[in-house]
Amino acid sequence: MSKSITYAGDLRIYSAPSALISHVEWAINQHIGSAQVFEWIPQPLSPGAFSLEFEWKSNKAVAAKLAIALKGWHFIRFEMREVNISMSEGVLFRCTPDLGLHQATTGSTGDVMIPENQISNLIYKSLSVEKLKSSLENAIGKDWDTELEPFRIALAERGQETLSQIG
Numbered sequence: 001m002s003k004s005i006t007y008a009g010d011l012r013i014y015s016a017p018s019a020l021i022s023h024v025e026w027a028i029n030q031h032i033g034s035a036q037v038f039e040w041i042p043q044p045l046s047p048g049a050f051s052l053e054f055e056w057k058s059n060k061a062v063a064a065k066l067a068i069a070l071k072g073w074h075f076i077r078f079e080m081r082e083v084n085i086s087m088s089e090g091v092l093f094r095c096t097p098d099l100g101l102h103q104a105t106t107g108s109t110g111d112v113m114i115p116e117n118q119i120s121n122l123i124y125k126s127l128s129v130e131k132l133k134s135s136l137e138n139a140i141g142k143d144w145d146t147e148l149e150p151f152r153i154a155l156a157e158r159g160q161e162t163l164s165q166i167g
Contacts, residue, residue: 005057009082011066014151015049016040016076024076027069028054031062041158043151049075051155064103067093071101077151081106089113094144102141112140 016024021040029035040050056062063082070076074097083090088108095101104112118139126132137143 005059006085007058007061007063007082008085009056009058009063009080011052011054011056011080012078012152012155013050013052013054013070014077014079014148014155015043015046015051016073016078017049020073020076021050023073024052024070028066031066031069032056032058033062041155043154044158045151045154051151051158053155063091063093067095067101067103071095077148079148079152081110092141094141094148096144096147099144099147102144104139104141114139 011028013024025036025038028038036054036056038052038054040052043049043051061082061084063080067078067080070078070080077096078094080093081090083106090106090110092104092106092112093101105115107113114136119136122132122135122139126135
């Protein structure tokens with residue numbers, strides 16, 4: 001009896017100190033359930049740190065457990081998405097040393113979705129428009145996006161440099 005693939009995930013580690021690379025690889029392999037070979041590239045925005053892009057498919061959800069494991073090493077910046085292939089919703093995890101871990105539900109287009117109950121709660125607890133705005137921005141992870149964006153760009157540029165060298 002074969003187990004069908006129901007989850008697909010994408011992990012981008014934007015910066016991890018070189019001393020943690022073997023620990024990070026071990027954690028990924030433990031949660032994915034198979035030995036993988038990783039290609040780390042230097043992160044120009046953080047000297048001595050490296051970046052990684054990794055995709056997986058699995059018959060079980062692994063992103064939440066992997067996010068918690070990675071969060072344990074304070075100096076790692078990462079972003080991870082996982083989608084249940086049979087459904088349209090997914091999950092997004094973002095983590096930075098300064099902000100910690102953020103989790104959000106995503107729709108089929110990758111947009112962050114805020115449940116109605118959470119929005120109602122934010123409205124109820126907000127005593128001003130500014131507080132509501134701040135709470136909604138936190139719910140969608142605006143601060144995480146702002147902090148990770150320069151690292152996303154640097155990783156994309158490094159990928160372009162690698163492609164240029166190849167061809």
